Amino acid sequence: MNSLTFYQLLLAILLFKSPFLKSKNTTVSSRFLDSVLQDYAFKTFSQHRPKTGIIYDGNVAPEFTGITVSALRLRSGGLRRKGYYGYKEFDIPAGVLENPYVARVVLVYHNLGNWSEVYYPLPGYLFLSPVVGLLAYNASHMTAEMLPELDLRASENPIMIRFGSLGVLADGVLAKCAFFDLFGGVEFARVVNGSVCLSLKQGHFVVVVEENVPAPAPVKSPEMPIAVGGGRDGGRNGWWVGGLVGGLFLVVAAAVVVGVLVALRRCVRRRRVEKMEYVAEGGVPLAVAAVGNDKMPVAMETRTKPVLENDYVTVS
Numbered sequence: 001m002n003s004l005t006f007y008q009l010l011l012a013i014l015l016f017k018s019p020f021l022k023s024k025n026t027t028v029s030s031r032f033l034d035s036v037l038q039d040y041a042f043k044t045f046s047q048h049r050p051k052t053g054i055i056y057d058g059n060v061a062p063e064f065t066g067i068t069v070s071a072l073r074l075r076s077g078g079l080r081r082k083g084y085y086g087y088k089e090f091d092i093p094a095g096v097l098e099n100p101y102v103a104r105v106v107l108v109y110h111n112l113g114n115w116s117e118v119y120y121p122l123p124g125y126l127f128l129s130p131v132v133g134l135l136a137y138n139a140s141h142m143t144a145e146m147l148p149e150l151d152l153r154a155s156e157n158p159i160m161i162r163f164g165s166l167g168v169l170a171d172g173v174l175a176k177c178a179f180f181d182l183f184g185g186v187e188f189a190r191v192v193n194g195s196v197c198l199s200l201k202q203g204h205f206v207v208v209v210e211e212n213v214p215a216p217a218p219v220k221s222p223e224m225p226i227a228v229g230g231g232r233d234g235g236r237n238g239w240w241v242g243g244l245v246g247g248l249f250l251v252v253a254a255a256v257v258v259g260v261l262v263a264l265r266r267c268v269r270r271r272r273v274e275k276m277e278y279v280a281e282g283g284v285p286l287a288v289a290a291v292g293n294d295k296m297p298v299a300m301e302t303r304t305k306p307v308l309e310n311d312y313v314t315v316s
Ligand SMILES: *[C@@H]1O[C@H](CO)[C@@H](O)[C@H](O)[C@H]1NC(C)=O
Pocket: 023, 025, 026
């Protein structure tokens, strides 16, 4: 196995584990839902004289029963300076900026209720809360449909998503925040203060727990500490892949060591042969000592100097 195929294999494993490989279908359907809900949220403004800083709850078509949507219009300067606390589950701190800049933003809130796992499936995890979302739009297009989202980011403190009670968890079961960005990516983070998720970006959020939480872990054998697994920390899959990659790494390392040893031996042998050839061709490989009037080759590291009797010295 050469190193190229090894790296290709490693890359394949990393990609396979990557959250960006989420089913394209899911992303398409959840993005379609985003634009449908943007439309329902904006429609609430046409039923009121929209005031800045007031939360308006929208209505969705019967086929989306179970989903709730709201809209909140804010001056972006006010959002940046003061934030907005208590927009449903969201506490938005000061320092949240939209990009590109608009004078007013509409923050659309989603609660997907019993549709959460339909639009944001997460195999291997149980949902402990509904999926809630926060998305920012240009408020100057009050009647527009299919508006693109603005990029919304927290520049100082993170946005807090306060889920109510999550129900009782068995001891040692770790709940996690799952964050879905608008591009099909999923990230996991820890839950703070029991039921709060933190985020620097807009998107959709849910508290999850791993399904089939492993029984008391088997005695861990020391493994190669290789980071794999695009954020799904501590998962059983992570373990498994970590072990596989660790094993592969060991096999490759052993192969490399053997290869180097063989090459080294071959090299040494060749040099010895070359040296011998060099000698045969009359080079100057051996130390030459003056013996009598003539010169003759002497081994470099002879412990005893050759004792030469005059009789044996031939003078040419
Ligand atoms: C993808 O979407 C199509 C229809 O939109 C559906 O028939 C198909 O089953 C979906 N595939 C997956 C893998 O969800």
